[in-house]
Amino acid sequence: MALPTLVKTWEFDVNNRGGVGLSIASDIKKHAFAIKEALISASFTLPMVVTRSSNASVADGTDNWATYADVVVSSGNHSWIVLKSQGTVPYEICIAFDDNTSYQSSFFGFSMTGGFNAGAGGTDGTISARPTATDEVAVHTTNWNWAGGQFAAFSSMIHVLMSTDANTMMMIVYINGAAVSVIRADIIQNPTTGYAIGGGAGMHFWLRFTNDATNVLAFSQAAGSGNKWSLDDVVGLDGNVFFSYEAIDVTEIACIATFHQPNAWTGKWPFYPVGVWTTGAKRGRVGTLSDIWWSSGANAQGDMYPAVGSLYQFANVGNMIIPWDGVGPLLKA
Amino acid sequence: MALPTLVKTWEHDINNQGGVSSGVSGEDCARTMFQMKDALTGGGSAEIATKPMLVSRSCDSVSFGTTDYWLAYTNIVVANVNHSWIVLKSQGTIPYEICIDMQDNSPHKYQLNYIGVSMTGSFNAGAGGSDGSLSTRPTAPDELQILGTDQTWCAGLNVGFLSRVHAMMSTDGDTMMLIVHINNVPTIVWRFDLVQDPITGYVNGMHVWMRMQISLANALSFAELTTVSYKWSYDALADIRSTYISYEAYDSTEVACSVGFVVANEWDNDWPFYPLGVWTVGDKRGRVGTISDLWLGSTGTNEADHYPDVPTLYQFAQVGDCIIPWDSTNQILTS
Numbered sequence A: 001m002a003l004p005t006l007v008k009t010w011e012f013d014v015n016n017r018g019g020v021g022l023s024i025a026s027d028i029k030k031h032a033f034a035i036k037e038a039l040i041s042a043s044f045t046l047p048m049v050v051t052r053s054s055n056a057s058v059a060d061g062t063d064n065w066a067t068y069a070d071v072v073v074s075s076g077n078h079s080w081i082v083l084k085s086q087g088t089v090p091y092e093i094c095i096a097f098d099d100n101t102s103y104q105s106s107f108f109g110f111s112m113t114g115g116f117n118a119g120a121g122g123t124d125g126t127i128s129a130r131p132t133a134t135d136e137v138a139v140h141t142t143n144w145n146w147a148g149g150q151f152a153a154f155s156s157m158i159h160v161l162m163s164t165d166a167n168t169m170m171m172i173v174y175i176n177g178a179a180v181s182v183i184r185a186d187i188i189q190n191p192t193t194g195y196a197i198g199g200g201a202g203m204h205f206w207l208r209f210t211n212d213a214t215n216v217l218a219f220s221q222a223a224g225s226g227n228k229w230s231l232d233d234v235v236g237l238d239g240n241v242f243f244s245y246e247a248i249d250v251t252e253i254a255c256i257a258t259f260h261q262p263n264a265w266t267g268k269w270p271f272y273p274v275g276v277w278t279t280g281a282k283r284g285r286v287g288t289l290s291d292i293w294w295s296s297g298a299n300a301q302g303d304m305y306p307a308v309g310s311l312y313q314f315a316n317v318g319n320m321i322i323p324w325d326g327v328g329p330l331l332k333a
Numbered sequence B: 001m002a003l004p005t006l007v008k009t010w011e012h013d014i015n016n017q018g019g020v021s022s023g024v025s026g027e028d029c030a031r032t033m034f035q036m037k038d039a040l041t042g043g044g045s046a047e048i049a050t051k052p053m054l055v056s057r058s059c060d061s062v063s064f065g066t067t068d069y070w071l072a073y074t075n076i077v078v079a080n081v082n083h084s085w086i087v088l089k090s091q092g093t094i095p096y097e098i099c100i101d102m103q104d105n106s107p108h109k110y111q112l113n114y115i116g117v118s119m120t121g122s123f124n125a126g127a128g129g130s131d132g133s134l135s136t137r138p139t140a141p142d143e144l145q146i147l148g149t150d151q152t153w154c155a156g157l158n159v160g161f162l163s164r165v166h167a168m169m170s171t172d173g174d175t176m177m178l179i180v181h182i183n184n185v186p187t188i189v190w191r192f193d194l195v196q197d198p199i200t201g202y203v204n205g206m207h208v209w210m211r212m213q214i215s216l217a218n219a220l221s222f223a224e225l226t227t228v229s230y231k232w233s234y235d236a237l238a239d240i241r242s243t244y245i246s247y248e249a250y251d252s253t254e255v256a257c258s259v260g261f262v263v264a265n266e267w268d269n270d271w272p273f274y275p276l277g278v279w280t281v282g283d284k285r286g287r288v289g290t291i292s293d294l295w296l297g298s299t300g301t302n303e304a305d306h307y308p309d310v311p312t313l314y315q316f317a318q319v320g321d322c323i324i325p326w327d328s329t330n331q332i333l334t335s
Helices: A024-039 B027-040 B222-226
Strands: A010-020 A049-055 A079-084 A092-096 A107-111 A137-140 A155-163 A168-175 A178-187 A203-209 A228-232 A236-238 A241-248 A272-279 A283-294 A314-317 A320-323 B010-020 B054-060 B084-089 B097-101 B114-118 B144-147 B162-170 B175-182 B185-194 B206-212 B231-234 B240-250 B277-280 B286-290 B316-319 B322-325
Touching (some): A010 A024, A010 A168, A024 A079, A024 A168, A137 A203, A178 A283, B010 B027, B027 B162, B027 B175, B114 B206, B222 B240
Antiparallel strands (some): A049 A079, A155 A168, A168 A178, A178 A203, A228 A236, A272 A283, A314 A320, B097 B114, B114 B144, B175 B185, B206 B231, B240 B277, B277 B286
């Protein structure tokens, strides 16, 4: 097929080196710091902002992570950070490193109201305790081997793309060549009537940092409901969300799973749209994700599209395709 | 969801009574077949007026030639020797022909001998086939057989059944659908689609779906719609390929949304209309386009449901697990 037309205007901060394969203790620090730096990148019109942070010495409403050395993993005073979206939904992501190892995390969670502070009914946090939010969702908690289950030195690459309206964001983390972490936030496109936040559409949110080498963007992982949420005015936050895709045959086979070659008519690899369905308090299709597609199961991590002309417009990550910066290939380690 | 916007302008010839529960063996079959021919060719009330199918050749067992000898169901003579046959031709972009041969080699007098298609409209000697005779149907060099010898084509029934015949044709002649309900079950479907949104390289591609159940089984169920059987693609390369009709599914366990969601969408309270894609397999594998104005409905809906409930009724009808445009006037009848 012809390359798809993008719905959003995207900005990129990709191929950021995190872990460098030196030691688990330093690689974890560099990895966490690179994630934060990419999310608040000056490359973005509306980057995420640090609303609160701790470097184990200072905890307040500023960014105290000035270098990777400010990421302190400890069961005593330790580092944490709260990152806030500047999009329509002011969600916050909180990451904390309260652990007696040098590499585990104690909390990956989010607040859809941006409530990680005392003013919103939560707590502000201290150098020994992360902030809390009244509506917080704890995704990964105590003793979580959040860097893809790494116990030893590793190499990592962090990629972030942000729409200029900040309503769609994606972060993908590769560790030793595997896509082990994803954050994706989408104000839903083509929303079904009734699926709304305020005057706009509802939101889909996807956050997962595996504690093993599982490819979080593989079809078997991405199509399932785990680590995905829907937010709207009627149901509120609902953790029963699935991605949809095109399938064939009475045995219900995903096209992605059974068509392992380019379309023989065009010679092009397919881009399959992604729908969003809720199955909790309200069941049904709510809309689509913008500018992310299923790819063929035969495509490799880091494949780039197109192969000729203006290169690097799209990148294959797991079994999905995302817009890319048009500058260079996706690096995985 | 909001009702879909139609791609085509449709004409309907629907609710035609075929079988009348006759006590005469074979009569209901003949009545049904006659209504199928009549609806597709704009006979009777000529509701398909713009580009109905044409009778290019026919035989009533007494006469044969390039005219329509099927003027009443009694002209459909099922026999082993001289017997009836007919060739219907499309006026769309692809001049396909459908040949129906009512020769019955058995003493039943309700079976048929052949239903097939020539995508080039070649059921005649001039195109390299044969013109047929009183005792032999025409042939085409590219003919594709759908049903063969001694087929009990009316859901396996030969007497005492009710049927309704529904035909719809786009005004450009490029999309046609025929559905026959027998005793309330849609057992026959013919669907020809010049594929919409064709991909590069798939030129004048047509999708063909012809299913005639030989038992009282739903020809438009999810299983029938989605199986590779009874579906073909024809394109400018003049090749016939098997096809799949695609649909939306969810979850890593690969569940069709129409199967997994058996209630109306709880966000807008509307029943879903799932679009359908077309995929070819074989030497050319891939998605080639979409089917226009045919949708997969939820398997939680009922046969002959209509959409919407208000205010202009009967715009769409549920047949099997599919949804089709309807005439906005009449309720679908199924017996």
